[in-house]
Amino acid sequence: MRMPEPDAGIIARRSDIIAGLRKIVPGEGVIVDEDELRVYECDGLSAYRQLPLIVVLPETTAQVSAILSFCLAEGVKIVPRGAGTSLAGGTLPLADGVTVGLGKFNRILDIDYENRVVVAQSGVTNLGISDAVRHRGFYYAPDPSSQIACSIGGNVSTNSGGVHSLKYGLTTNNLLGLEMVLINGEVVHLGGKHLDSEGYDLLGLMTGSEGLLGIITEVTVRILQKPECARALLIGFSSNESAGDCVAAIIGAGIIPGGMEMMDKPAIHAAEDFVHAGYPRDVEALLIVEADGPEAEVEHLIERIEAIAKESGAVNVRISRDEEERLKFWAGRKAAFPAIGRISPDYYCMDGTIPRNKLAQVLKRIGALSKEYGLGVANVFHAGDGNLHPLILYDANKPGELEAVEEMGAKILRLCVEVGGVLTGEHGVGIEKRDLMDTMFTEDDLKQQQRVKCAFDDGHLLNPGKVYPTLHRCAELGRVHVHRGQFRFPDLPRF
Amino acid sequence: MAVEAARVNDDLIEALREIVGPRLSTSAAVCEQHGRDESYHTPHPPDVVVFAESTDEVAGIVKACARRQVPVIPFGAGTSLEGHVAALHGGVCIDLGAMDQVVAVNPEDMDATVQAGVTRAQLNTYLRDTGLFFPIDPGAEASIGGMTATRASGTNAVRYGTMRENVLALIVVLADGRVIRTSRRARKSSAGYDLTRLFVGSEGTLGVITEITLRLYGIPEAISAAVCAFPTVADAVNTVILTIQSGVPVARIELLDKRQMEAVNTYSDLEYAAAPTLFFEFHGTERAVAEQAETVQAIAADLGGENFAWATRPEDRDKLWKARHDALYASLALRPGCRGWVTDVCVPISRLAECITETTADLEKSPLIATIVGHVGDGNFHVVLLVDPDQAEEIAEAERFNERLVMRALAMDGTCTGEHGIGHGKMDFLIAEHGEAVGVMRAIKQALDPDNIMNPGKIVRV
Numbered sequence: 008m009r010m011p012e013p014d015a016g017i018i019a020r021r022s023d024i025i026a027g028l029r030k031i032v033p034g035e036g037v038i039v040d041e042d043e044l045r046v047y048e049c050d051g052l053s054a055y056r057q058l059p060l061i062v063v064l065p066e067t068t069a070q071v072s073a074i075l076s077f078c079l080a081e082g083v084k085i086v087p088r089g090a091g092t093s094l095a096g097g098t099l100p101l102a103d104g105v106t107v108g109l110g111k112f113n114r115i116l117d118i119d120y121e122n123r124v125v126v127a128q129s130g131v132t133n134l135g136i137s138d139a140v141r142h143r144g145f146y147y148a149p150d151p152s153s154q155i156a157c158s159i160g161g162n163v164s165t166n167s168g169g170v171h172s173l174k175y176g177l178t179t180n181n182l183l184g185l186e187m188v189l190i191n192g193e194v195v196h197l198g199g200k201h202l203d204s205e206g207y208d209l210l211g212l213m214t215g216s217e218g219l220l221g222i223i224t225e226v227t228v229r230i231l232q233k234p235e236c237a238r239a240l241l242i243g244f245s246s247n248e249s250a251g252d253c254v255a256a257i258i259g260a261g262i263i264p265g266g267m268e269m270m271d272k273p274a275i276h277a278a279e280d281f282v283h284a285g286y287p288r289d290v291e292a293l294l295i296v297e298a299d300g301p302e303a304e305v306e307h308l309i310e311r312i313e314a315i316a317k318e319s320g321a322v323n324v325r326i327s328r329d330e331e332e333r334l335k336f337w338a339g340r341k342a343a344f345p346a347i348g349r350i351s352p353d354y355y356c357m358d359g360t361i362p363r364n365k366l367a368q369v370l371k372r373i374g375a376l377s378k379e380y381g382l383g384v385a386n387v388f389h390a391g392d393g394n395l396h397p398l399i400l401y402d403a404n405k406p407g408e409l410e411a412v413e414e415m416g417a418k419i420l421r422l423c424v425e426v427g428g429v430l431t432g433e434h435g436v437g438i439e440k441r442d443l444m445d446t447m448f449t450e451d452d453l454k455q456q457q458r459v460k461c462a463f464d465d466g467h468l469l470n471p472g473k474v475y476p477t478l479h480r481c482a483e484l485g486r487v488h489v490h491r492g493q494f495r496f497p498d499l500p501r502f
Numbered sequence: 503m504a505v506e507a508a509r510v511n512d513d514l515i516e517a518l519r520e521i522v523g524p525r526l527s528t529s530a531a532v533c534e535q536h537g538r539d540e541s542y543h544t545p546h547p548p549d550v551v552v553f554a555e556s557t558d559e560v561a562g563i564v565k566a567c568a569r570r571q572v573p574v575i576p577f578g579a580g581t582s583l584e585g586h587v588a589a590l591h592g593g594v595c596i597d598l599g600a601m602d603q604v605v606a607v608n609p610e611d612m613d614a615t616v617q618a619g620v621t622r623a624q625l626n627t628y629l630r631d632t633g634l635f636f637p638i639d640p641g642a643e644a645s646i647g648g649m650t651a652t653r654a655s656g657t658n659a660v661r662y663g664t665m666r667e668n669v670l671a672l673i674v675v676l677a678d679g680r681v682i683r684t685s686r687r688a689r690k691s692s693a694g695y696d697l698t699r700l701f702v703g704s705e706g707t708l709g710v711i712t713e714i715t716l717r718l719y720g721i722p723e724a725i726s727a728a729v730c731a732f733p734t735v736a737d738a739v740n741t742v743i744l745t746i747q748s749g750v751p752v753a754r755i756e757l758l759d760k761r762q763m764e765a766v767n768t769y770s771d772l773e774y775a776a777a778p779t780l781f782f783e784f785h786g787t788e789r790a791v792a793e794q795a796e797t798v799q800a801i802a803a804d805l806g807g808e809n810f811a812w813a814t815r816p817e818d819r820d821k822l823w824k825a826r827h828d829a830l831y832a833s834l835a836l837r838p839g840c841r842g843w844v845t846d847v848c849v850p851i852s853r854l855a856e857c858i859t860e861t862t863a864d865l866e867k868s869p870l871i872a873t874i875v876g877h878v879g880d881g882n883f884h885v886v887l888l889v890d891p892d893q894a895e896e897i898a899e900a901e902r903f904n905e906r907l908v909m910r911a912l913a914m915d916g917t918c919t920g921e922h923g924i925g926h927g928k929m930d931f932l933i934a935e936h937g938e939a940v941g942v943m944r945a946i947k948q949a950l951d952p953d954n955i956m957n958p959g960k961i962v963r964v
């Protein structure tokens with residue numbers, strides 16, 4: 008994994024930069040000791056590590072603004088960081104860059120039940136929002152499995168989803184407004200409590216921008232009333248194909264379940280061993296399907312889903328009898344990652360998304376790749392959305408194994424693109440999928456995306472080295488900034 | 503940057519003819535028709551109109567224009583309301599109406615890919631036998647390309663969202679004629695900047711959209727619609743607010759004021775009560791629909807709403823919604839020869855009653871003739887001012903009224919346009935509302951269209 012060459016000049020000026028930052032954020036908010044910096048050396052993609060030059064933990068939007076103007080003036084790179092749970096290496100530090108952590112942006116600013124809106128600082132955790140409104144029967148719908156830890160600002164930056172996104176949408180469908188700071192320190196407000204906004208959809212553009220366009224300081228999201236009732240079905244199949252058919256048949260019948268998740272045999276076994284959720288061990292594939300809404304409707308839907316499941320060849324159907332059992336059905340799925348962690352020293356989580364009708368075909372090919380590389384694969388996925396999370400099992404201590412995993416992972420993602428899908432459904436590109444972007448996008452597509460970057464940050468100071476395999480001088484992209492025959496950034500790094 | 507745009511010359515016409523052959527017109531009538539929309543705005547005809555039939559042709563046309571720095575104005579069905587298609591600096595209008603092919607429908611994945619000129623009704627007719635439909639329904643026979651470009655919405659956005667939620671991917675011809683694809687058919691993606699979102703609502707200022715991949719929905723098991731009259735507009739609006747706040751997933755909830763109902767009755771030959779009225783529609787399973795309807799009926803009854811008139815048969819529902827969709831034309835018929843000035847504010851739902859009540863009071867004090875309709879479930883409503891564009895004083899009065907309305911909405915944390923977009927009619931409001939963000943929008947425009955040839959003079963001034 009190549010990153011931009013660190014700028015020795017910046018590293019040499021470290022103590023000046025520290026002094027400058029301390030003027031903005033006094034006291035312990037500027038972290039410089041190696042031991043303390045170590046905490047920030049990686050995120051959820053722990054295969055890659057790097058100590059940051061400095062970490063700064065601002066507490067106010069005004070401080071973020073001052074930090075960014077200062078860094079722009081000094082030509083210092085910035086890596087925004089929420090909770091650091093990224094699975095794509097989005098917050099991997101730079102040796103010559105300042106990591107700006109939003110951990111102290113942890114206040115909920117406004118709860119407005121009338122409009123069903125919460126305004127929170129960007130470092131508030133995803134679950135923190137639901138917790139704040141639960142006593143009134145409300146919740147925030149997108150529920151990544153990392154929700155206890157991940158920040159709402161990080162969710163916006165990666166457009167996170169969860170098991171309920173099929174019905175309730177991703178972050179982008181539940182986001183109403185943002186406060187953000189541009190690289191020049193300007194504070195911008197986007198959207199608000201009303202439905203839609205006009206002009207270019209900057210809110211949509213910021214969603215999933217992985218810290219490359221600005222730092223998000225405040226987030227306005229929609230909250231929903233908890234459905235009156237929810238019940239889940241646990242459906243076992245003797246083949247992945249019939250499970251895939253069942254997913255298609257449910258959707259085809261016009262039913263949008265609250266959640267529809269699929270696990271394959273290795274994932275079922277790992278989860279069952281870990282949390283004893285009551286999953287059948289003798290099936291090849293398991294679907295968890297949830298119906299939610301008013302009681303009468305849920306009952307009716309459960310009946311229909313059960314009938315469809317049987318028609319699709321289900322060998323095993325269980326329906327949750329009470330809330331406790333429903334949560335148990337989900338417990339296995341939600342703990343799937345740590346469960347896999349128990350059976351394999353390391354695993355690598357992929358995130359391709361494919362059109363739903365290619366599911367069975369792609370699973371078969373993943374099976375073949377698993378044999379070819381001699382690496383185990385456990386599959387869990389948001390089946391309703393076609394979002395796959397194959398987990399490749401490996402041992403990082405065995406020489407060459409990580410490289411084999413990377414190669415096999417790349418093949419899986421290429422396969423997703425080949426059948427009309429995308430490289431990442433919800434985890435983002437980061438450094439992990441950066442060098443695969445050209446399998447999904449043409450040179451022209453990528454250049455156009457980078458022109459957008461130029462409108463926000465033409466010096467590439469915000470999170471450089473992430474998402475795009477090469478940095479283009481903005482001048483080359485058609486926005487000519489040549490001043491007296493000189494490019495503004497003559498030595499822009501390539502990697 | 504503010505260089506005067508180049509004009510169309512014979513050399514360019516020749517180049518365009520090489521691409522589209524006879525599908526090109528410089529006739530005054532054709533140009534005039536392509537420089538006006540359905541609003542009160544003064545028409546600005548382009549110098550030439552070309553009728554494109556493929557992405558390649560569009561790319562060729564844009565390249566030819568880019569080389570000469572001549573403005574390009576994409577044109578769908580011309581039903582927009584804020585001077586969107588006005589050729590303010592002359593130039594070449596690309597009419598996409600002939601790009602009317604449905605490219606693919608994938609029933610299993612519930613998506614469809616269409617060319618930009620397909621209209622929403624054409625698409626739904628095409629889908630008739632699949633059990634699927636595309637919900638977004640602006641009250642005009644708009645093109646899908648135009649709807650994408652204006653981020654259109656409709657009567658059922660409260661349930662299905664707007665174009666923003668329902669476009670999965672686009673093929674776009676950029677300002678220099680290169681062609682890009684913004685995403686794929688996958689239902690979700692977090693790969694790279696979301697250019698799809700950026701182009702949705704860009705009003706032709708960043709590129710020409712030639713192909714759109716859309717999300718489709720299953721036709722619900724049960725649908726029922728109802729009409730209910732109220733003593734006052736405030737009672738009707740409060741019913742809406744309570745319905746939304748109680749979490750009933752209504753599919754449509756539309757307000758028509760007394761004068762609008764009179765207009766609709768006359769225009770569509772109906773006999774509804776001449777009173778503030780809500781139109782509802784519920785989607786779901788039989789049981790869910792029954793339950794939703796019961797809840798809403800109870801809320802309405804508390805606020806004096808009576809006599810729910812139900813329409814469960816498809817033909818009765820079609821009649822009801824046709825009347826709603828024709829509301830603008832019905833209003834225009836109240837004053838023959840007038841044009842409609844359609845306001846478009848949108849406020850948080852908790853402020854809706856206040857905003858509509860104050861606006862109604864303002865209207866009563868003013869000499870203007872107007873009707874009110876709205877997608878009230880979203881907090882969005884339109885005052886249709888019936889103006890005579892030749893009466894300067896009337897236009898000035900409408901301007902003042904609209905400005906008061908927009909400022910009222912902004913003060914309530916709302917927006918100046920819920921769905922019609924900015925065009926060149928609302929550029930100043932965009933600045934009032936967004937402040938610094940307009941600078942970012944301008945920077946994006948400059949980065950993606952450095953020569954400012956794509957529909958210049960719309961959304962942001964460069």
Ligand SMILES: Cc1cc2nc3c(=O)[nH]c(=O)nc-3n(C[C@H](O)[C@H](O)[C@H](O)COP(=O)(O)OP(=O)(O)OC[C@H]3O[C@@H](n4cnc5c(N)ncnc54)[C@H](O)[C@@H]3O)c2cc1C
Binds near residue numbers: 224
């Ligand atoms: C066990 C586990 C399970 C997971 N399950 C899911 C899942 O089900 N669904 C899912 O979508 N993801 C999942 N993830 C991935 C991850 O939790 C999400 O991507 C999450 O949104 C990241 O949030 P964060 O606060 O940790 O962001 P970080 O990891 O800190 O940052 C992520 C990216 O966003 C940028 N960023 C963060 N905050 C800001 C800000 N305030 N302003 C600008 N840029 C910012 C960073 O630069 C980086 O590029 C999982 C991760 C783990 C470890």
Ligand SMILES: Cc1cc2nc3c(=O)[nH]c(=O)nc-3n(C[C@H](O)[C@H](O)[C@H](O)COP(=O)(O)OP(=O)(O)OC[C@H]3O[C@@H](n4cnc5c(N)ncnc54)[C@H](O)[C@@H]3O)c2cc1C
Binds near residue numbers: 578579706710831922
């Ligand atoms: C009676 C009536 C009712 C209406 N009701 C609603 C409503 O309920 N909701 C709503 O949202 N709107 C409504 N509108 C407004 C209008 O119908 C919408 O804005 C519609 O989306 C415009 O589509 P069009 O095909 O007519 O686009 P046009 O008017 O042709 O163009 C609109 C804008 O989009 C650009 N454009 C068009 N096609 C493309 C393309 N392929 N690529 C790039 N740019 C393009 C044009 O340059 C222009 O800036 C209504 C209008 C009328 C007359």
